[in-house]
Amino acid sequence: MRQVKDVQLGDHLCLAFAHEAEQREVACAFVVAGLARGERVLCLTDGPGVDRVGRWLREAGVDVTAATADGQLGVRAAEDSYLAGDRFDPDAMIAALRSEADASLRAGFTGFRVSGEMSWALREVAGAGRLEEYERRVTALFDEGMSAAICQYDTRVFPAERLRALIGCHPERVQPDALLQDGPLRITPGVDPGGQPVLRVSGMIDRSTTTAWSTALRTVTGGQGDVRIDMSELEFIDVAGLRTLADAAAALPAGRCLHVLQLAPALREVIRMVGWDRTRGLVIEGR
Amino acid sequence: MRTTDARRPPAEPELRHHALIYDSDEAFLAATTGFCLDGLAGGDRVLVVTGEANIGLLTGSLGPAAADVEFVTTRKWYGTPGRTLAAYARYVDTHREHHPRVRVVGEPLWEGRSPAEEAEWTRYESVINAAFAGSPAWIICPYDERVLPERVVADARRTHPGLLSGSIERTSDAYTDPAAFMHAADHLPLPSPPAGAVTEIRFDADLRRMRRQVGARAVALGLPEEQIGRLLLAVHEVAANAVQHGGGHGRIRLWADRDGVGCDVIAPGRIHTPLVGYLPPDSGAAHGHGLWVVRQLCDLLEIRSGPRGTQVRLRLTRT
Numbered sequence: 250m251r252q253v254k255d256v257q258l259g260d261h262l263c264l265a266f267a268h269e270a271e272q273r274e275v276a277c278a279f280v281v282a283g284l285a286r287g288e289r290v291l292c293l294t295d296g297p298g299v300d301r302v303g304r305w306l307r308e309a310g311v312d313v314t315a316a317t318a319d320g321q322l323g324v325r326a327a328e329d330s331y332l333a334g335d336r337f338d339p340d341a342m343i344a345a346l347r348s349e350a351d352a353s354l355r356a357g358f359t360g361f362r363v364s365g366e367m368s369w370a371l372r373e374v375a376g377a378g379r380l381e382e383y384e385r386r387v388t389a390l391f392d393e394g395m396s397a398a399i400c401q402y403d404t405r406v407f408p409a410e411r412l413r414a415l416i417g418c419h420p421e422r423v424q425p426d427a428l429l430q431d432g433p434l435r436i437t438p439g440v441d442p443g444g445q446p447v448l449r450v451s452g453m454i455d456r457s458t459t460t461a462w463s464t465a466l467r468t469v470t471g472g473q474g475d476v477r478i479d480m481s482e483l484e485f486i487d488v489a490g491l492r493t494l495a496d497a498a499a500a501l502p503a504g505r506c507l508h509v510l511q512l513a514p515a516l517r518e519v520i521r522m523v524g525w526d527r528t529r530g531l532v533i534e535g536r
Numbered sequence: 537m538r539t540t541d542a543r544r545p546p547a548e549p550e551l552r553h554h555a556l557i558y559d560s561d562e563a564f565l566a567a568t569t570g571f572c573l574d575g576l577a578g579g580d581r582v583l584v585v586t587g588e589a590n591i592g593l594l595t596g597s598l599g600p601a602a603a604d605v606e607f608v609t610t611r612k613w614y615g616t617p618g619r620t621l622a623a624y625a626r627y628v629d630t631h632r633e634h635h636p637r638v639r640v641v642g643e644p645l646w647e648g649r650s651p652a653e654e655a656e657w658t659r660y661e662s663v664i665n666a667a668f669a670g671s672p673a674w675i676i677c678p679y680d681e682r683v684l685p686e687r688v689v690a691d692a693r694r695t696h697p698g699l700l701s702g703s704i705e706r707t708s709d710a711y712t713d714p715a716a717f718m719h720a721a722d723h724l725p726l727p728s729p730p731a732g733a734v735t736e737i738r739f740d741a742d743l744r745r746m747r748r749q750v751g752a753r754a755v756a757l758g759l760p761e762e763q764i765g766r767l768l769l770a771v772h773e774v775a776a777n778a779v780q781h782g783g784g785h786g787r788i789r790l791w792a793d794r795d796g797v798g799c800d801v802i803a804p805g806r807i808h809t810p811l812v813g814y815l816p817p818d819s820g821a822a823h824g825h826g827l828w829v830v831r832q833l834c835d836l837l838e839i840r841s842g843p844r845g846t847q848v849r850l851r852l853t854r855t
Contacts, residue, residue, distance in 0.1 A: 433744060455743055456776055485747065487772055488826045495819070515765045522622060522832045524629075524819035 250435075250451060250482070251423045253278040256399070258288070258360040261391040263384075263419035264401045265412060268440035269296075272401050274425050276302070276364050277309040279399050284316060288360035289353035295327040295366040302364075320356060327369040337369075337376035339383035343390060350396045361396040367415075368403055384418035399423055405442050424449070428469075431461035433484075441477065447510065451482035454490035462490055466497040470507065481511035491520055498531035508532045552674040553665055554705060555696035557689055559681045561593055566702045568641050569597045571676055575639035576604050581631040585613040586643040586678060594641075614645040617660040618813075618831030621667060625816040628673050636672065643678040646688050652851075654688070655721040656836055661695035662717040663814045676700060691719070715810035726840055726849055729791045729798055737788040741779050743772055750788060750799075757792040763852055770833040771799055773826040774848045778803035782846065796835070796853040807841040 251262060253275045266272040276292070283290040294302045302324055303313050316322035331337055333345070346363065353361040370380045384400065391398060400419065402412060416422060429436040433453040441447045448469060454462050469476050478494075480486075498507035507530055512520075517535050520526050526533060558564045568584070572594070575582045582605045584594060591609065595602040614620050628638045644657055664675060679692045693699065693710040694717065735753050739746035747768050754764045771788065778786045782805025789800040813827025831837050836851040 453744060455772065456780075457744070485768070485772075487769065487776065488829050489823075492825060499820070513765070515762060515769075519769070519829055519833075522829050523817065523825045524626075527819070 251421050252426045252430075252437075253399075253423055254282070254426045256282070256397060256423060258362075258397050259391055259394040260397040260399075260421070260423075261384075261388045261419055262397075262399045262421055262423040263416050264399050264423050265404050265416060266401060267404050267442045268444055270440040270444070271425060272366075272403070273305050275399065275423060276401065277305055278426070279362065279364055280306060280322075281309055281311060283360070283362040283397075284311065284321060286359055288362050289320070289349075289356070289358040290316075290322050290362045290364065291330075291349060292322075292324045293327060293330045293363065293365040294324060295331075295369045321358065327366065331365070331369060332374060335375070337374055337379060337383075339376075339379050339386060342383060343387050346387065346396070347390055350390070354395060363396070363398040365398060365400045367400055368406055371406060381414055381418050384415060388418075388420055429461060429465045431458050434458040434461055436465050439479070441479070441510075445477060447477040447479050449479045449482060451484070453484050454486040454493075456487065456489065459489055459493060463493045463497075466493060470497050470501055470505075475506045475508060477508040477510060479510045480513070480516075483513075486516065488519065488523075491516065491525065492523075495520070495523075495525035495528045495531055498528050501530040503529075506530050506532050508534060510534045551665065551668040551671050552698065553668070553696055554674075554676045554698040554700040555692040555708065556676050556678040556700045557681055557692060558678060563701070564590060564678060564680075565593055565597045567676065567700050568594055568678070570703050571639065571641065571674075572598055572605055573601060575637070575674075576601055578637070579635055580637045580639045580674075581635040582606065582639045582641075583608065583627065584641040586610055586641060590643065590678070610643055610645045613642075614657075616832075616835045617656050618828075618834065618837060621660060621663065621814065622816070622828075622832050624664075625667065628668065628671050632672050638671075638673045640673065640675045641678065642675055643680075646684055651721060652727075652838060653836060655719040656838065658688070658691045658695060658719050659717065661692065662712070662714045663811055664714075665695075665697060666714040666811055667815050687720075722840075726800075726838055726847060729789060729800070730793060733793075734789050734791045737790065738785070739775055739779075739788060740785045743775055743779065746775060746788065747772055750790060753790050754797065757790070757797055759792075759797055759852070759854060763796075763854065766833045767797065767799065767850070767852055770830045770850050770852075771801060773830050774801040774850070775803075777826060778805065778846070781805055796851060799850045799852075801848045801850070802845065804845045806843065807839065807846050812839070813837070 256262065256279060264272065264275050280290050280292065292302050307313050313322065331342060350361040370377045390396065402415060404412060424437050425439060427435045427437045435451045437449045439447050439449050501507060512533055512535055514535060517533055520533060525531065556567045572582050584605055585608045587610050591607050598605065631638050646654065649657060661677065677696065679689050681689055693708045694712045696708055697711045699706050699708045737746060737749045750771055751764060751768055754767055775786065778801060782803040786801060786803030791798050813831045817824045817828050834850045835853050838849040840847045
């Protein structure tokens with residue numbers, strides 16, 4: 250799982266997001282970094298409102314008018330890109346991207362980036378079923394190292410199984426920049442489908458990362474309101490790591506809660522074994 | 537003015553733990569019927585865990601009062617020593633708030649146990665005395681002399697401070713303090729794993745590498761994903777203890793047999809704490825939860841610890 254700050258030319262990455270706020274953060278960071286490096290950036294959009302992405306970029310500090318006038322930034326609807334010709338044709342799309350990439354370099358830009366919204370694939374459009382084929386094949390273009398893409402999939406609308414397949418058609422996934430990275434432990438801020446902020450924990454929590462884990466929990470519980478932690482990407486947590494979680498919940502003032510989301514059933518069981526399920530302030534929501 | 541309700545004597549905070557060694561249905565009922573009825577009359581919570589035949593007998597003997605007693609079959613309750621102990625701890629914890637005392641008739645399951653299981657279940661009976669010391673619980677463990685091997689009945693006299701016959705209680709002269717309790721098997725080394733089928737993995741403070749190696753091997757041995765998760769957490773906790781307290785390194789032996797997988801964690805350093813992982817920990821404590829969890833994750837946990845180091849053997853079934 251790549252952090253958006255680490256994206257480079259050559260990458261073909263998948264963003265599976267649960268809320269616009271998360272998508273916006275990643276897409277903007279991707280575009281801003283590309284512009285700053287002198288690359289040409291194309292945003293292929295498929296959301297509500299004509300100027301939604303333009304507004305995101307302006308609010309992120311991009312001089313959209315100037316960048317557009319210089320030819321460095323382009324914003325195009327899916328109908329004029331993926332679906333040009335009223336159908337989705339992987340060959341045509343890959344050829345179009347190649348020609349855009351070549352043109353970018355010829356014009357003196359240092360590379361080419363594509364930020365693509367993919368929800369059009371769920372509409373009744375001819376060729377939409379060939380999206381997986383496209384995603385698999387287009388990797389070769391990015392592999393050449395002069396271009397990069399983040400394909401953005403809304404987890405709320407794509408069926409889980411298709412989403413899994415589509416993610417699998419990308420060499421790697423991307424997520425917002427981490428709040429904390431300590432060896433095998435990463436904590437990333439995100440937004441859940443209900444629009445609530447959530448911290449996604451991935452990697453491993455054991456004796457080598459307990460200090461970072463404990464510090465991170467103290468930091469995030471130090472603010473106001475409830476704290477929500479998504480453990481679905483967690484590979485391993487030991488008993489001391491679970492105790493740290495229970496301690497953090499117990500330390501919250503009355504009325505505030507630490508919500509643990511998507512905890513594996515076996516870990517839920519471990520929490521129960523010790524009696525931490527009775528910790529005031531700890532709310533466990535399973536898978 | 538203080539009054540005393542004769543029907544509700546003040547709860548005794550001390551554990552009472554009796555063996556009921558019986559040789560007839562009448563002897564079983566003579567002790568258990570009154571025990572249940574007295575408990576109900578005093579507002580105690582009453583749990584009876586025994587075989588289906590005894591549940592039938594006791595239900596008949598109690599009459600309408602049986603409706604107020606909770607019955608669970610032995611097979612359902614006595615799964616593994618670690619989980620059963622935890623289940624009792626949770627039960628007592630849940631009901632002590634609303635009842636002066638929790639009364640339990642608990643008849644363990646001995647039939648079909650391997651020698652290693654029999655030893656650990658015997659130790660479990662002994663551990664009860666320490667785990668529930670100070671708890672408002674009264675536990676009666678029936679032992680059916682008609683079917684049980686003599687050694688099991690003899691050990692019951694060593695693991696129970698009291699013996700019950702009808703309504704007559706007496707002290708067991710053979711009773712041994714749990715911290716000092718040794719099963720006959722404890723003096724013997726653990727049996728060797730099956731020859732030729734053992735993978736050996738050395739470990740040090742890099743437990744992540746150890747988990748990766750154990751995980752890969754467990755996959756190769758055909759253990760289902762959920763059991764691999766349990767195995768990895770259990771091995772991690774034992775190895776982490778070894779790294780922290782026992783010289784910083786050790787080795788793991790992993791093998792599969794008919795029932796599941798066995799795993800030894802062997803490390804220098806000696807465990808001096810008796811009954812390690814057997815006593816319900818305070819959930820708010822700063823440490824000491826690891827082996828309590830390991831005992832519940834595994835189907836069987838055996839420990840041999842001496843001057844030459846410590847061997848912890850974990851067993852997990854396939855499902």
